[in-house]
Each structure stands twice: as C-alpha cells, then as structure tokens.
Amino acid sequence: MKAIDERPVQAQPAPAKRLKKHHAEDLVGRSYTSICVALLIVIIISIVYFVASKGLATFIRDGVSLGDFLFGTTWDPEGNQGEPVFGVLPFIFGSFATSLLAALIASPLSICASLFMTEIVPGWGKKLLQPVIELLAGIPSVVYGFIGLTVVVPFLRDVFPGQGIGIAAGALVLSVMILPTITSVAVDALSSLPRGLKESSFALGATRWQTISRVILPTVLPSILTGIVLGMARAFGEALAVQMVIGNAPHIPRSLFESASTLTSVITLDMGNTVMGTVHSNALWSMALALMFMTFIFVVIVRLLERRHRI
Amino acid sequence: MKLKKPLLMICTLALVVMLAACGSKGTEGDSNASGTTTDNKAAELSGSILAVGSTALQPLVEQAAQKFMAESQYSKIQVQVQGGGSGTGLTQVSGGQADIGNSDVFAEEKLKDEAKDLVDHQVAVVAMAAVTNPDVGVDNLTKQQLVDIFTGKVTNWKELGGKDEAIVIVNRPSSSGTRKTFEKYALGTKTEDLKGSIQEDSSGTVKKIISESPGAIGYLALSYLDDKVKAVKYEGVEATVENVTSGKYPVWAYEHMYTKGEPKAHVKAFLDYIASDAVQNGDVVELGYIPVSKMEVKRDADGNISK
Numbered sequence: 001m002k003a004i005d006e007r008p009v010q011a012q013p014a015p016a017k018r019l020k021k022h023h024a025e026d027l028v029g030r031s032y033t034s035i036c037v038a039l040l041i042v043i044i045i046s047i048v049y050f051v052a053s054k055g056l057a058t059f060i061r062d063g064v065s066l067g068d069f070l071f072g073t074t075w076d077p078e079g080n081q082g083e084p085v086f087g088v089l090p091f092i093f094g095s096f097a098t099s100l101l102a103a104l105i106a107s108p109l110s111i112c113a114s115l116f117m118t119e120i121v122p123g124w125g126k127k128l129l130q131p132v133i134e135l136l137a138g139i140p141s142v143v144y145g146f147i148g149l150t151v152v153v154p155f156l157r158d159v160f161p162g163q164g165i166g167i168a169a170g171a172l173v174l175s176v177m178i179l180p181t182i183t184s185v186a187v188d189a190l191s192s193l194p195r196g197l198k199e200s201s202f203a204l205g206a207t208r209w210q211t212i213s214r215v216i217l218p219t220v221l222p223s224i225l226t227g228i229v230l231g232m233a234r235a236f237g238e239a240l241a242v243q244m245v246i247g248n249a250p251h252i253p254r255s256l257f258e259s260a261s262t263l264t265s266v267i268t269l270d271m272g273n274t275v276m277g278t279v280h281s282n283a284l285w286s287m288a289l290a291l292m293f294m295t296f297i298f299v300v301i302v303r304l305l306e307r308r309h310r311i
Numbered sequence: 312m313k314l315k316k317p318l319l320m321i322c323t324l325a326l327v328v329m330l331a332a333c334g335s336k337g338t339e340g341d342s343n344a345s346g347t348t349t350d351n352k353a354a355e356l357s358g359s360i361l362a363v364g365s366t367a368l369q370p371l372v373e374q375a376a377q378k379f380m381a382e383s384q385y386s387k388i389q390v391q392v393q394g395g396g397s398g399t400g401l402t403q404v405s406g407g408q409a410d411i412g413n414s415d416v417f418a419e420e421k422l423k424d425e426a427k428d429l430v431d432h433q434v435a436v437v438a439m440a441a442v443t444n445p446d447v448g449v450d451n452l453t454k455q456q457l458v459d460i461f462t463g464k465v466t467n468w469k470e471l472g473g474k475d476e477a478i479v480i481v482n483r484p485s486s487s488g489t490r491k492t493f494e495k496y497a498l499g500t501k502t503e504d505l506k507g508s509i510q511e512d513s514s515g516t517v518k519k520i521i522s523e524s525p526g527a528i529g530y531l532a533l534s535y536l537d538d539k540v541k542a543v544k545y546e547g548v549e550a551t552v553e554n555v556t557s558g559k560y561p562v563w564a565y566e567h568m569y570t571k572g573e574p575k576a577h578v579k580a581f582l583d584y585i586a587s588d589a590v591q592n593g594d595v596v597e598l599g600y601i602p603v604s605k606m607e608v609k610r611d612a613d614g615n616i617s618k
C-alpha cells in the first residue's frame with residue numbers, strides 16, 4: 001500500500017519544478033544546437049571567403065581578364081611559349097562532358113534499379129540490391145580510379161581507336177560512382193508515392209507496365225531529376241578517380257578516347273607543385289571558385305525541382 | 312536476439328583481445344627503444360620538426376625520421392613528415408609554417424625574393440631516364456630525337472628506327488619538378504602540353520601507363536625502373552649510378568631540404584643525421600637515390616656544372 005502511495009509522488013514532481021527542469025533542458029538543447037549552427041555558418045562563410053579571395057586575386061591583382069580565363073583555350077601557366085596564358089575552357093568542357101555523360105549512363109541503370117526495388121520485386125529485390133548499391137557508395141574513389149586504370153582503360157584501348165584514356169573512361173568510372181546517389185533518391189521518391197495512385201491505375205484496368213510508365217514515372221520525375229542533378233554535382237567535383245583515367249592534357253579533345261582534363265584533375269595535379277601567391281596558384285584557386293559556383297548552380301537547380309515537385 | 316547477444320559478446324571479446332595484443336606489441340617496441348636510452352649530453356635537444364614537400368623525397372625523409380627518432384640521444388625530438396609537393400614545401404618553409412621544406416628543384420626556380428632567406432641542404436641526387444614501353448624497338452635516343460618527340464615533331468617510332476607505332480607521350484604536369492629537371496637537362500628546352508599527351512603526377516601511375524600503353528614514352532626516376540618498362544640510353548649513355556656520379560649522364564637533380572635561415576639545433580641534428588655516412592650509404596642507396604657525397608660533379612641553381 002505504502003509503495004503504491006509513494007510512486008506517483010516520485011514519478012511526478014511538482015508541476016512548477018517539472019516545468020523549470022524542462023525549461024532548463026530546453027535551454028541547454030537550444031543553445032547547443034545554436035552554437036553548432038553558428039559554427040557551421042562560420043565555417044561555410046570562411047570557406048567561401050577563402051576560395052573567393054584567392055580566386056578573385058587572379059583577376060584583381062594579377063590582371064588576368066575574366067573573358068580570357070573562361071573562354072581561352074590555351075593553358076600555359078608556366079609561360080613555356082612566352083607569356084603565361086590561363087584559358088580554362090578545355091577544363092570546363094571536360095568537366096561538363098564527363099559528368100553529363102556519366103549521368104547519361106547512370107540514370108537509366110539507377111531508375112531501373114529503383115523501380116526493381118520498389119515496384120517489381122519489393123521483397124527480396126530490395127533486400128538484395130539496396131546493400132549492394134550502398135556498398136558502391138562506400139568504395140574509396142582511389143579504388144575506382146585504380147580499377148578504371150587497370151580494367152576500363154585497357155578495355156577501351158582494345159575496342160576503340162586511341163589510348164583508352166579520355167572522357168569515355170572518366171565517364172564510365174564516374175557513372176558507377178554516382179549510381180548510389182541517383183538510385184537512393186529515386187527509391188525514396190518511389191516508396192513515398194501515395195498507394196492510392198497505383199491502386200486506382202490498376203482499378204482502371206492498366207497493366208503493371210502501363211502503371212509504371214504512365215503514372216508512376218511521370219509523378220516522380222522531378223524527384224528523379226533531383227537525384228540526377230545531385231549525381232552530376234558529385235561527378236563534377238570528383239577528382240582523384242577521374243584524374244587517373246582521363247589523361248589530363250589541357251586541350252579540348254577531338255574524340256571521347258583522347259586525353260582531356262577536368263577542373264578538378266588539373267587542380268589536384270598542379271596545386272602541390274605551385275607556390276602560394278603566384279599567378280599559377282591563384283589561377284588554380286580561380287578554377288576552384290568556378291567549381292564552387294557550379295555547385296551553387298546545381299543546388300539552385302535542385303531547389304527549383306523540389307519546388308515544382310511540391311505543387 | 313537470443314542468438315545475437317552471445318555472438319556480439321564473442322565479437323567484442325575477440326576485438327578486445329586483438330586490440331590488447333596490438334597494444335602490448337606497441338609498448339614492447341617503445342620499451343625497447345627507451346630501454347637503450349643512455350642519456351648523454353645530446354639528450355637535451357628536444358622539440359618537434361615538421362618537414363613538408365616533395366613526394367619524391369618523402370620516402371627517404373620518412374625512413375630517416377623513423378630511425379632518427381629511435382636513436383637514444385634524439386628521443387626527445389619529434390619529426391613529422393608530410394608530402395604535398397615541392398611548391399607546398401617551399402611555400403610553407405618560407406612562410407614559417409614548416410621547419411624544413413623538401414623540394415626537387417632549387418628554390419630560386421620557384422620563389423623570387425623569398426629564396427634568399429632559405430638555406431639549401433642537398434641530401435640526395437635523383438637521376439631520371441627516358442622510359443618507353445618495351446615494344447617500341449628503340450634503345451638509344453639523342454637529345455635532338457627527344458626534343459622532336461616531346462615537341463610533337465616526330466609522332467611515329469618508325470621515324471626513329473623503331474616499330475611502326477604512334478608515339479604516346481606520358482608527361483608530368485607543367486608545374487612538376489620532375490618535368491623541369493627532364494626539360495632542363497635532357498631536352499634543354501621547355502615544352503608545351505601537346506594534344507593527346509597524357510599527364511600524371513605520380514611515378515607509379517606513369518610507370519603503369521607506360522608499361523601498358525603501346526608506343527608510350529615518359530621519364531622516371533631510376534628507383535622506379537624495372538623490366539616492365541625500358542630505360543632508353545641518352546646520347547648512347549646508359550642511366551646508371553656510375554655514369555651519373557662521374558658526370559657522363561646529365562639528367563639528374565638534387566633533392567633539397569630547405570630551412571629558413573640557419574636551422575635550429577634540433578633541426579640541424581636531423582639534417583646532419585641525414586647527411587651522415589650511415590644514412591647516405593644506407594637508406595639513400597637502398598631507396599634508389601644517389602648519395603651527394605659520391606657526386607664527382609657539382610651543379611648550381613643555374614645549371615652550371617663544375618668538377
């Protein structure tokens with residue numbers, strides 16, 4: 001009897017005290033999150049400031065013209081042919097070509113894999129495929145690069161004219177690397193689809209393929225596009241694996257199997273060899289700034305797609 | 312659940328045992344090292360040394376640092392070795408962030424005014440050879456032939472007396488110290504990046520691509536040579552240690568360890584250690600570099616050779 005009497009007293013302290021305790025907890029939690037968020041904002045701002053201040057120095061202090069930088073096709077930062085020339089168009093071209101091609105290869109595979117997991121065999125299909133695809137995301141990029149160099153490049157060299165090194169090899173390696181990104185976004189979109197949509201389509205007498213191609217895919221298209229853009233952003237920023245298989249010649253290639261370079265591959269190749277503060281080093285930072293700018297654009301695209309999806 | 316828990320426990324136990332084993336091994340090593348401590352007058356040297364820069368020199372500095380720290384009289388000195396490239400090394404040492412800046416090239420070639428403050432410590436010599444895929448059928452190239460290849464005048468091995476096969480150039484990025492050395496001492500001229508040429512910065516990747524691509528040519532440090540690739544004679548002179556030290560073979564460069572001003576006592580101890588006969592005739596040779604002391608010729612920053 002006594003125990004029963006005591007229990008409510010112990011479990012429920014006086015309302016005022018409880019409120020106070022909750023307030024205190026609330027305050028601690030809130031201040032902890034605020035500090036973390038503030039730190040995050042500071043970090044982001046300082047990164048943007050750092051890259052921008054270094055990157056803009058090329059144009060402000062060293063007097064390289066922005067037009068020559070963005071649209072010049074000659075990259076000769078050491079001035080081997082006279083004056084140093086900084087034209088990064090070949091790298092911008094290389095970055096876009098590889099990431100677009102990679103998205104083109106990876107998207108159909110990812111969409112099929114996600115349909116398989118959610119619509120066709122949701123049971124064992126998902127259990128089997130999901131961990132495998134997640135595994136792909138966990139493999140370090142240097143391993144992808146090495147596989148690309150030992151498997152993809154010799155294969156392309158045997159099958160196509162040229163050295164096997166080039167945009168095609170880079171795109172193939174990247175397509176495998178961005179598969180998990182696109183797939184997981186697509187799976188999330190497909191599995192959050194309202195059940196009624198599919199059921200009413202079946203009720204109207206549509207077959208499974210009709211339902212998938214006419215109802216499900218058009219409905220989740222914006223989300224899938226979001227996944228593809230995210231995948232492309234990842235492909236755009238990938239450096240190590242691409243650098244190993246693309247060849248890194250600073251020219252716009254004539255074919256997919258000729259040495260080309262991307263913004264990231266040139267930055268990683270040259271950054272360690274250049275002295276901070278020199279024009280060459282600053283030009284590399286300007287390329288980093290261009291990369292960051294591209295990422296901003298990708299984020300904006302994703303935001304726009306999400307907004308369209310909501311309506 | 313019933314089955315999972317014991318499994319988890321067994322796993323944890325196994326992990327603990329493994330970790331413990333690792334730990335005991337580590338402490339054993341430590342106690343060995345400190346066991347031989349015979350504190351003498353040099354033991355007062357203490358501090359930490361940060362050496363940053365050239366990846367070509369990194370293996371030597373790392374191995375020397377390990378042995379240096381294991382020496383009883385230097386046990387209070389901590390040496391940390393990082394890569395990052397010659398440019399990074401020179402930037403950081405002249406900026407004061409690093410104690411030692413490792414570089415493949417003379418500081419004067421990369422820095423302008425800052426180079427005056429730096430003190431050069433040449434610790435080794437690295438020689439390079441032009442290297443081809445074994446199938447090209449050429450085993451000697453003259454300076455002019457190399458220039459023709461690397462400037463794109465000659466595009467087929469046939470024109471050089473080899474097989475009918477397109478030449479594939481595997482180059483280094485234009486900022487690379489290895490490329491500077493090769494251009495300066497083998498070609499005598501700067502080259503531009505040709506269309507279709509391949510550029511890689513890591514010697515391992517360069518070697519892999521040359522050994523696999525038909526018709527490929529590049530250049531590698533002597534320590535990377537083996538029978539997967541073919542080292543070509545330069546003007547009839549084979550790239551051997553003897554030919555380099557006697558001055559017959561010109562494609563070589565010093566590996567520099569720069570300090571800002573004269574080094575502090577503990578940094579000097581480390582640099583002296585690397586310059587000691589034990590390291591010069593031991594680790595330096597073992598890792599494929601050439602000891603500076605063996606060189607019969609000297610070279611200054613402008614490339615002038617003197618006996």
